[in-house]
Amino acid sequence: MGFNLTVNGDRLTSAADPATPLVDILREEMHLTGAKPVCREGFCGACLVLLDGEPTPSCLLPAALADGREIRTVEGLAPQGTLNCIQAALEDSDAVQCGMCFPGMVVSLTHLLTTRPDATRDDILMALTGNICRCTGYERIVEATLLALATA
């Protein structure tokens, strides 16, 4: 029995075991290495993807529950190589350091920008509670998000 996933608009099948975390299917089978399995515990956010539009840690989603769902990874947020609004703002603000956390940051912030165009600094901090960055101290990420909100 296989699972049917729609990943970044492509319909794909996987023959993985039902409890295999989605992050492993994305990386090992579909070679989409944007989502990173860093903690595998739901704490760090490096593995976040949009599942039916909602930020979801792909390390905690078993294949059986990804079946039939619409998945968007960070690779699918810059179609034809054009950066989306938050990606461009992060780059312009020189916010990225090692980059490990950024696929998840971009997923959380893309969702925030589309659902909360009126978000405040506090809303941004709350939205990033599940995105851990070991390098930047967050300040430039928050500034970039405020910039993206102001220019969106």
Place this chain on the structure above:
Amino acid sequence: MMSGSPIQNIPVSSRDAPASIYVAPSLAAARDALSEYGPVGAPLAGGTWIMRSPIRHEPLRTHYVAIGRIAELTAVQIESDAIEIGAAVTHAALAAALDDLPEFAGLAAAAGGSANPAIRAMATIGGNLATSEFFAADCVPALLCLDAAVEISGRNDHERIGLADFLAVRSTLAPGRLVTRIILPRARRKTAHVRLPLRRAGDYPVAIVSLSVSVDAANRVQAARIAVGSVEPSARRWPRLEAALIGHPLDAAAAARRAAELADEFVGRDSVDAPAWYRVSVLPGLVRRAVIAALGS
């Protein structure tokens, strides 16, 4: 948790994969499947605890019955005398449903402030109550203050028991049975839920204090329920502190002083993220914050 256990990247192949995950379309189908699987099966709700089994070096069950898409289990019904919460209601959905009900401010804070936004959209209240090995559950102390009853169903029957009784038996729940609803009577009261995580948010709380009080016209406490979570392996009420508040004006500093006098009845649990004594020592401060929050609610 991140601050406590070593980070491991376990490759797919070494996972102890279960034979099946059955996505149940209805409660009847879930009950049938659980009853057929017996001791080798278990419900899978949000999966936020089950999917971390490899990190805890625990084997997965052979069969899981996914209950997260069952309509009967994902609804919150608000009646004039009680509210009923389906066991598969997520923390985020519960917080949203309670948004304009001030008497449930404590439970809304518990559900809306636990973990992080993405986890709150997955983790369920039933999973929160059923996981006896998870000591830092937020909804458990909040519900202990609300006189919650838990409905447990098997293939052909169901029973309703008080939450404290459920907590005592949850690790030995008979195979095939699952929590289906949590029932809360409505009442005029002030409620609050305060927690101390190591960072401002996102971490497990070191200690939790939940509170529910009714006061008379002169602000004197008529009834009080106070529950402590994450300090001991299971959340429990604090009857001596409840009794000490009754008849006195509701006052944060006075409540904190009584809490400091009575806190030695807790035997904190030691873990990598916080020593036992620390969990107990923060209780008076959390009681003070809880009373301030309740007075504002």
